[in-house]
Amino acid sequence: MIIPELGPPKENIIVKANNLVKEFEGRRVLDNVSFEVKKGEVLVIMGGSGCGKSTTLRILIGLEKADEGNVWLFNENITAYDDKQFDAIRKRFGVLFQSGALFNSMTVGENVSLPLHQHTELDENVIQIIMRMKLEMVGLTGFEHLKPAEISGGMKKRVGLARAIALDPELVFYDEPSAGLDPVMSAVIDELILDLKKKMNITSVVVTHHMDSAFKIADKMVMLYQGRVLAYGTPDEIRNSDDPVVQQFISGSADGPIPYRTSRDLYLQTLAGIAEERIDTR
Template sequence: MTKPTEAELLARPKVIEVEDLVTHYGERMILKGISMDVREGEIMVIMGGSGSGKSTLLRHLMSLEHATSGTMKLLGKNIADLGLKDTYALRRKIGVAFQGGALFSSMTVGENIKLPLREHTDLDEFTMDIMARMKLEVVDLAGFEDLTPSELSGGMLKRAAVARAIIMDPKLLFFDEPSAGLDPVVAAQLDELILRLRDAMGMSIVVVTHELDSAFRIADRITMLDHGHILMIDTPEKMKNCDNTRIQNLLNRRIEEEELDPDAYLRRLTGEDRQHERP
């Protein structure tokens, strides 16, 4: 399956819709008025410099945190209108594959994958086993259900975590730095898997990544964050060819060199960082 054109994509319903989202950690404003959407069957990649707010935005998109202001609709539901029960019901339609994979080392791969089924369904053991095997097949780990996580390689662990994230057949899937710590070949395999989940299972997928190659391989659109603002939301091709210097710096990874932590800058101005050098 080929990537949808931009026009095709924008004709689809929105599975996530964020309007003017503002968030704080304590007094400090982190997201400064974010508006974006994710369309059905889209792979949206969130990029930006270190500390730009990518993980914070991801946690809000997963409805794990409360915003200071703004609105967010997830799968057509306005998050602010939902009670606890409806919020939990909504979260069951969401799959999450986080950085470390976070499989329990004391359980087999199969047991790990069945955990969400145990928690959220009354299915019998036999049915759960079949479902776990089906999902292991999707991630190319058929036959590995009886191994423990310590017996898997880094790439296999990530794929097992994906199997667990999709066990409930989520409509929406979130990845935080999926290829962190993987060598390029294994990272490319994981990208293939992400594309396959979208194409074969029709999932909408949101990925936070630092990896430019990966972003360009999988993204239908990229949201580029900068210091809590949205700098640009566009297709990888348009982003690559745009003449915005800041975007080009971010894409060329020059960001880390020019990035300045505001607290560190203040300490430098006041000389606080050199106080220990004084006699």
């Protein structure tokens, strides 16, 4: 497992997290999480439910603050940034949320053009052209007049992606892009992520627990387990890892180091971080 050096990132590193720690009501959900992403790379953060991957994402996009550790985005240490300081950085990245997070009161077109209206001085005609181009990129030409309630879940995610790339960001964060989608639609989203990397050299950080999708798109992977980095490396390194928990994840076995049956007490202890030794040493 390659562990990123402590301290500020090198020049071509777009995202760097150093020893992130986050606690909620005394429960440690992130424990010394470190990784880095090079320009144009796709980093996949994976792990089971409740392992801390969504919290990591929220810290990276500035919706949560880490209790300890540092985060660099575009070579700026954003750890202590308040909302106002973060605003300039936020214009340089896009986020695709799990549900798409489209505004239901607006049409598809208004959703995609919202960042353009708010952050650029472009003429309305130019905004309309860009909006149509972005929708075309995600394969939804002619959908601009529909409301989010009139399109399917997969289409909502694609519109969310069109909105995330509206300002031509250098970096896009994806929160569970294939969750709740059928295999075909899931493959479409994977292709879009790879397309953005190929055509626009966009750096991506993808949070997912879909193994097929993760191995298909990743240049580098971080596997989180109980708030800690269990494995970090290229897809091949992860695939060949001798860690039984990693192997259970890859094979999708119901029973293994992560037990099929668990008691309420053991679960509560796991949440509090007491039982991890017990599970790890099995």
